[in-house]
Amino acid sequence: VSKINDHAPLKDARFRLYSDADCTKEVYLKRTPDGYNVINRDAAGGNDHDGGTQPKEAVEIVTPLDGNFTIFGLDQGTYWLKEAQAPDGYRKLLDPIVLTVRPTYTDDRNSYVAGEGTTDKILQKLEATAHFKEFYDGATSEKDNKLETDATQGSMNLTVVNKVGSKLPVTGSQLTIVMVALGAGLMIAGYGIHRKRSHVDDGK
Template sequence: MNVKSDYPVLEKKIDEDDNNVGWNDIGDYEIGQTVPYRYRTAVPNMNGYHSYYMAFQDKMDEALTFDPSSVQITISDGTKTYTLANSEFTVAENVKGLTFEAAIANLKAIVDREFPGGMNTNGENTYGQSIEVTYNATLNDKAADQTGRPGFENTVRLEFSNNPDSDGTGDTGFTPWDTVVAFTYKIDGLKINNHDKVLEGAKFRLYSDADCQNEVFLKKGANGYIVINRDSVGGDDHTGGSRPADAVEMVSDAAGKFVIFGLDQGTYWLKETQAPDGYRPILDPIQITITPTFTSDRDSYVDGQGATDAILKDLQAIATTKQFLGGADNTKTEDLVTDVATGTANLTVVNHVGSKLPVTGSNATIIMLAAGAVIGGAGLYM
């Protein structure tokens, strides 16, 4: 019998879709967004075994919802890629203290059948083919309770055959756990007038584009409004899909507050759809850009680091508003006060009182007003 002399090594990654980062150990997402994960290992030397057991054992934060139908396992030698049939592996949820386990009962039988090129007359094979496992989870509503640090971890280890005994199956061993992390953010909104009086009843919608065509759906939560990413309603991140039945407009409460939970990094546009009683609505959307700063070493995450400043180092947010006040067109860009620990950006939205016109942000308004004055003046002398 040829005794096994090498052991598999497992690598886990998360797919960050922002800034062309791709597969690494760190990501951030909206609530409701699909979060892609990947494991990679190699087929070990299985000579000396009659059968070989391999199982991927995964634990994920409760803010992540696993999609068992998304699991796919492929084996490749660089020339040929074989995707395992559903009958060739099992996915078991909530077993052994795990979120799930994806197990291959006899890896040796599959590899020897699909990659027989290295087989010799003694029934030995040249192994080392790559194994890749991919699957998805969804960032769920529980993420609203934990924006910012410490993030939402997902960790995996590999159980594998070793030390073959007389029946050629052997015992099993384990690789170390390998962990990745995801984050999400929030906006604490406050609606006031230009005399610092809080305003109740202002209504808002959030968009992912400057033209305000692609709404970021929100539903009412216990402490504010929770993002419903379009991945969850048949779309693709910020486009497509069906409007969910529980999607609502945001409304500032009696304290003037509205809170948005579960935002990704990037740019959003906040549009006031209805002003409080006695005020005219802000016509131009407020542009808000959220920018986290992560460690430059995105491939060496260690369990628990998300709670420290080693990974999510800083959080910045910028808001740009357009105003037409006192006959002048004014654009204001300001750095928002943020709290990286809670993943919070604080935004104050102001309605002006008195004779000042509300925000319009368009030079066309000046032209229209001037034209109106000319027309009105002409009428007086006719």
């Protein structure tokens, strides 16, 4: 069996972000030179991540050549990152990756000064988990990973690997996540998407 592009960055994977488990309430994003910004639903006649009309500027996340993308403006809470389409020759993730972010801010948040969002003057504690499913050797398992965080920098890191199964071919993927707290909001500061090409029946 030969593996091609093992752990290589994957271009043109498409993702959408949601605020509900059924993936019906999309967190709309617009493209910017630095990545993707969350669109305020209030401007579209909705409330939080529900209701209103889809903004014209809303787009899917598409991984560039280096496999990395950035999302700015996420608040605390739980999000579902769902792969909408995988590039040719790859299988998309079977289930969304569930990200839960729990920051603890200082009680005196009214004294916030621009630039202090990632310091202990505002962010005192940062906790996060990622729930994901692994497929290997014909079986699926689920587990939660507690993310390594740094409240002084407002950052957290996670690497998720989905192994390639020998009974039912499925794409393995490695996901690296860095989040940075910015005042009351959070930024997902980089998704490094890497893939292992699927096994095929003829052994190529």
